[in-house]
Amino acid sequence: MSSVVKASGSKLSQRRKTDIKWGYFFILPQLFGVLAFVLFPLVYVLVLSLLDWDGLGEATFVGLSNYATELTNSDFRNALTNTIYYTVMVVPTSVVLSLMAALALNKLRLKNFFRVIYFAPVVTSAVAAGVVWLWVYNPDFGLINTYLQTWFGIKGPQWLLDPKWVMPSIAIMSIWLSMGFYIVIFLAGLQSIPVTYTEAAQIDGANRWQRFWYITLPLLSPTTFFIFIIAIINSFQVFDQAFILTFDGGPANSAVTMVYYLRELAFVDFVYGRSATVAVLLFAIILGFTLLQFRVQRRWVHYE
Amino acid sequence: MASVATPKDVSGPVETTSRASRIVGLVLLYVAVTVGALVMVMPFAWMLLGSLKDLGQLYKVPPNWIPDPFVFQNYVNAWTSVPFATGYINSAIITVTVVLANLLTCSMAAYAFARIEFPFRKTLFILFLATLMVPEQVTIIPLYIIIKNLGLIDTLLSLIIPYALFNAFGVFLLRQFIKSLPVDLEEAAIVDGANRWTIYWRIIMPLIRPALAAFGIFTFLFQWNNFFRPLIFLNSIENYTVPLAINFFRGQYATDFALLMAGSAISIVPVLIVYIIGQRHIIEGIATTGLKQ
Numbered sequence: 001m002s003s004v005v006k007a008s009g010s011k012l013s014q015r016r017k018t019d020i021k022w023g024y025f026f027i028l029p030q031l032f033g034v035l036a037f038v039l040f041p042l043v044y045v046l047v048l049s050l051l052d053w054d055g056l057g058e059a060t061f062v063g064l065s066n067y068a069t070e071l072t073n074s075d076f077r078n079a080l081t082n083t084i085y086y087t088v089m090v091v092p093t094s095v096v097l098s099l100m101a102a103l104a105l106n107k108l109r110l111k112n113f114f115r116v117i118y119f120a121p122v123v124t125s126a127v128a129a130g131v132v133w134l135w136v137y138n139p140d141f142g143l144i145n146t147y148l149q150t151w152f153g154i155k156g157p158q159w160l161l162d163p164k165w166v167m168p169s170i171a172i173m174s175i176w177l178s179m180g181f182y183i184v185i186f187l188a189g190l191q192s193i194p195v196t197y198t199e200a201a202q203i204d205g206a207n208r209w210q211r212f213w214y215i216t217l218p219l220l221s222p223t224t225f226f227i228f229i230i231a232i233i234n235s236f237q238v239f240d241q242a243f244i245l246t247f248d249g250g251p252a253n254s255a256v257t258m259v260y261y262l263r264e265l266a267f268v269d270f271v272y273g274r275s276a277t278v279a280v281l282l283f284a285i286i287l288g289f290t291l292l293q294f295r296v297q298r299r300w301v302h303y304e
Numbered sequence: 305m306a307s308v309a310t311p312k313d314v315s316g317p318v319e320t321t322s323r324a325s326r327i328v329g330l331v332l333l334y335v336a337v338t339v340g341a342l343v344m345v346m347p348f349a350w351m352l353l354g355s356l357k358d359l360g361q362l363y364k365v366p367p368n369w370i371p372d373p374f375v376f377q378n379y380v381n382a383w384t385s386v387p388f389a390t391g392y393i394n395s396a397i398i399t400v401t402v403v404l405a406n407l408l409t410c411s412m413a414a415y416a417f418a419r420i421e422f423p424f425r426k427t428l429f430i431l432f433l434a435t436l437m438v439p440e441q442v443t444i445i446p447l448y449i450i451i452k453n454l455g456l457i458d459t460l461l462s463l464i465i466p467y468a469l470f471n472a473f474g475v476f477l478l479r480q481f482i483k484s485l486p487v488d489l490e491e492a493a494i495v496d497g498a499n500r501w502t503i504y505w506r507i508i509m510p511l512i513r514p515a516l517a518a519f520g521i522f523t524f525l526f527q528w529n530n531f532f533r534p535l536i537f538l539n540s541i542e543n544y545t546v547p548l549a550i551n552f553f554r555g556q557y558a559t560d561f562a563l564l565m566a567g568s569a570i571s572i573v574p575v576l577i578v579y580i581i582g583q584r585h586i587i588e589g590i591a592t593t594g595l596k597q
Contacts, residue, residue: 015494016421022500023422029409031428033469038435041446048445055449104337107330116583117341120348123579123586125529127547128568131554132351135561141363143350150366176344181590188591237439240531244551247558259441259532266445267536276445283442290437 045283048276055272066277076278078253079261082167086257087235089171094231095224098179102186103212115187119180126177130244133173134160137245160245163254170241170255177241178234182227189223190216222297229293233286239263258282351572355379355565362562378566385563386556387541388570391549398460398545399527402467406523407516410474415504417475418482419490429479435472441532448536462537463545467527474519481515482508518589521582528575546571 024031049066053059070076101118105111121129136143137159145156157165193216201211217224239259246255249264256264258278266275349369354362355378356371382388416422417429440447447466448457456462485508493503509516531547538544544552553567579586 019420019500020422023416023420023425026412026416026420026500026504027428029469030413030432030471030475033409033466034432034435034472036450037447037466037470038438038443038472039431041443041450042438044446044449045443101337101340104333107333108337110334114337114341115587118344119583119587120576120579121344123525123529123575124572125531125547125575127529127531127550128571129347131550131564131568132347134554135354135565136347136350138561141365141367143346143367146365146367176347180344184587184590233439237441239441243531243535244554247555262441263444263536266448272445279442279445283438286439286442287437 045276045279048272049280051273051276053272054270056270059273062273066273067281070274070277070281075253075256075261079256079258079278082254083236083238083257085167086171086174086238087232089168090174090235091228091231093171094175094179094182095227097175098182098227099186099220099224101179102183102190103216105183106187106190111187115180115184118183121177122180124177126240127244129177130173130241133169134245137169161251163250163252166246166250166254170238170245173245174235174238174241178231182231185227186220186223189220193219225296226293229289232289236282236286236289348572351565351568354561355569357562359560359562375562378562379570382553382563382566382570386549386553386567387544388546388549388567390542391544391546394460394543395528395545398463398467399524401464402527403520403523405464405468406471406474407520409469410471410519411478411509411512411516412504413475414478414482415508417479419487419508420500432472432475435470436476444533444536451537457537458539458543460543463530463533471523474523477519478512478515481512485511514585517582518585521578521586522589524578525575525586 050061050063051059052062052066105114105118108114135141139145139156139158139161142159144159148154148156159165159169197215197219198211201215206214237259238257242250242255242257242260249256249260259282262275262278262282265271265278353369353371356374356376358375358378361368361371361375413432417425417432451457451462451466456465489507489511490503493507498506529547530545531551534545534548535551538548541552550564550567550571553564557563
């Protein structure tokens with residue numbers, strides 16, 4: 001009897017030992033990928049940001065001088081300002097519009113049908129869609145200006161040709177492109193709110209607006225905050241739309257975003273150190289917003 | 305709606321007004337949602353209709369929505385004037401390889417993280433999660449240098465290898481799914497002496513098919529639409545992917561919008577097919593994970 005137990009016990013520890021090998025075997029491909037293509041490059045980019053290097057010749061260590069250069073550089077400031085301007089236009093508008101759409105859709109029986117339509121731009125490539133918007137924004141023959149002219153007699157703006165209108169143009173297209181994504185998350189958030197709360201409030205005599213303002217909105221706040229952060233993070237990474245809608249960063253570099261700028265520094269001007277510096281600064285901004293999301297989420301977790 | 309007026313529905317004056325106002329509200333809601341849907345669809349419609357017009361029709365103010373006559377030649381011209389066909393093949397090679405590789409390697413890692421005990425399991429998993437916070441634009445310069453040193457610049461492999469071997473989102477998504485499965489079947493298999501590979505391949509893989517479908521579709525869409533890395537890694541036209549072909553097209557035929565619309569339409573078709581077939585998987589996948597890519 002005891003020998004049987006002992007045998008199965010050693011079998012178990014044998015199993016443990018082979019499991020360790022299996023465990024590493026199973027994670028090996030992805031572990032290699034994460035080390036070679038993410039963590040090593042991440043350390044590398046930090047080191048690069050301290051160097052002066054054109055990618056071919058000798059690299060020289062310059063300490064933090066790249067950071068000093070960039071933070072006082074008007075091109076960098078332009079890119080940062082453009083990105084923030086874009087974020088300020090896109091994020092609140094996207095959140096408010098997609099919340100309104102989700103609230104409306106949530107009440108309808110044809111919800112799924114409309115959800116499919118609103119979501120369609122999300123799966124479309126920004127490049128293919130961008131070419132279409134290029135034509136929509138055409139000052140003389142585009143969809144918007146021809147109808148502003150024929151219906152209202154208004155002469156529309158020059159859109160992508162006017163430095164003042166370039167970023168708003170890119171922002172409008174981006175809102176169209178990504179709104180469906182936020183709507184879907186809002187709908188999921190709305191469905192997770194138990195109806196008993198709103199029903200109880202209704203019995204207590206709360207009108208529709210009060211139910212929304214005092215019940216739905218607070219209960220939805222974790223979702224709203226999550227969407228806010230995701231939208232900000234996405235905004236800071238904007239590139240495709242800005243690249244495809246303008247041929248060269250727009251008039252007066254008005255469409256040059258941070259990613260646009262770092263790509264130009266690295267792959268047009270070949271100043272790797274300065275480009276890496278911009279990448280690190282971008283990373284710091286995005287990381288800040290991500291950590292903020294984690295902190296606030298933890299405080300709000302009792303809602304769920 | 306007509307039943308509102310029938311007597312048996314009228315239980316009192318208050319009830320009637322609230323019911324009537326509810327119906328008016330519902331109609332207004334439908335109108336608003338439909339207008340929104342039209343705005344969302346407008347660029348697609350504008351693209352498709354524009355792709356069937358000649359330039360004379362395209363540059364007409366105010367525009368005619370319906371092409372007269374329909375010009376299908378734009379599609380022939382678009383297909384032949386840029387290496388669209390090679391772009392399609394290149395995009396297909398990259399997308400299919402990366403999707404298959406990700407389905408395999410991510411589910412393997414996910415299984416190990418969910419079920420197998422090994423040293424540093426938790427630390428390594430947290431490491432994977434942490435990399436979700438690193439946008440790919442941040443590491444693009446070192447990655448470019450690595451790819452260049454491997455001699456892979458301007459090859460499809462420059463896109464395939466890094467994407468095939470790394471997808472933290474997939475590992476995370478599939479691990480959560482595996483964790484939610486009951487362990488009975490696996491324990492029975494262990495008692496029967498099955499090794500870990502057999503369990504993974506014969507038991508886990510069939511069970512996680514819905515999650516694999518959602519993840520596979522996400523990866524397909526991301527790869528097919530991907531622009532940033534291909535733009536930096538690929539130089540020669542014969543290696544272009546579909547988005548690069550469109551970008552090239554835009555530079556070459558900046559004013560020929562009929563051609564550009566046809567080119568865009570051609571490139572969006574596979575995506576729309578996948579979307580229409582898999583829309584439930586896509587939308588529900590996003591709703592439950594709250595993540596893209």
